[in-house]
Amino acid sequence: xxxxxxxxxxxxxxxxxxxxxxxxxxxxxxxxxxxxxxxxxxxxxxxxxxxxxxxxxxxxxxxxxxxxxxxxxxxxxxxxxxxxxxxxxxxxxxxxxxxxxxxxxxxxxxxxxxxxxxxxxxxxxxxxxxxxxxxxxxxxxxxxx
Numbered sequence: 001x002x003x004x005x006x007x008x009x010x011x012x013x014x015x016x017x018x019x020x021x022x023x024x025x026x027x028x029x030x031x032x033x034x035x036x037x038x039x040x041x042x043x044x045x046x047x048x049x050x051x052x053x054x055x056x057x058x059x060x061x062x063x064x065x066x067x068x069x070x071x072x073x074x075x076x077x078x079x080x081x082x083x084x085x086x087x088x089x090x091x092x093x094x095x096x097x098x099x100x101x102x103x104x105x106x107x108x109x110x111x112x113x114x115x116x117x118x119x120x121x122x123x124x125x126x127x128x129x130x131x132x133x134x135x136x137x138x139x140x141x142x143x144x145x
Contacts, residue, residue, distance in 0.1 A: 001040065003136055004065040004091070005031070005129065006057055007047040008073035014098075014126075022098050023125050030126045038133060051075055055085045062089025067136035069129060071096045076111050086116040092139050094132040097122040 007027060010017060015026035031045055044065070046057045054072065062068060068091050075082050076095070086093050095114050100123030114120050119135060121128045 001067075001137070001140060002042045002044065002065045003133065004057075004061040004068045005043060005045045006054060006061075006068065006070045006072075007045075008054055008071060008075050009049045010073055011071060012047050012049065025126060027126070030129065034130060034133065037130070041133070041137075051079055051081060055081055058082070058085040058089060062086075062091045062093075065091050066140045067091055068093045069096050069132045069136070070094070070113070070117070071098070071129075072113055076101075076113055079112060083112045083116055086113060092118040092136065094118055094135055095120040095122075096128045096132050098125055098128055099123060 011027060014022055015024055015029070027047070031043065035043055044061065048054050048057070054075065058068070062085070070086070070093050072079065072082055072095070076097070093116070095111065095117040097120075101111070111120065118139060121131045121135070124131060
């Protein structure tokens with residue numbers, strides 16, 4: 001099983017950026033823990049602060065991965081192009097957010113990308129990614145039946 005994880009803008013600063021909201025761990029450290037917990041899954045990780053690069057990665061991996069976890073950061077609320085890229089690929093995509101968007105600023109309450117995602121997990125810190133992995137495992141298993 002191959003799962004692609006794509007993180008958008010400012011998520012390269014996890015562990016240093018507003019740790020009261022986003023925690024004290026870098027994503028790379030968290031990814032190591034995911035790999036240890038799920039040794040049978042191949043995780044590919046990509047992070048970019050550039051919208052077009054995120055779209056290119058979705059295009060590149062969305063036809064070959066079994067599933068995708070996407071934290072588009074601020075592009076969640078603004079990017080029609082990322083929304084369209086998700087619609088163009090066959091891989092199921094789980095939208096993930098570290099914080100609870102419903103408890104944040106009003107402009108964060110709306111997700112453009114969500115309409116083309118299989119589901120959304122929000123507000124469980126970095127553990128949101130683990131929950132997304134669990135959801136993808138079930139989705140992928142049900143497709144193979």
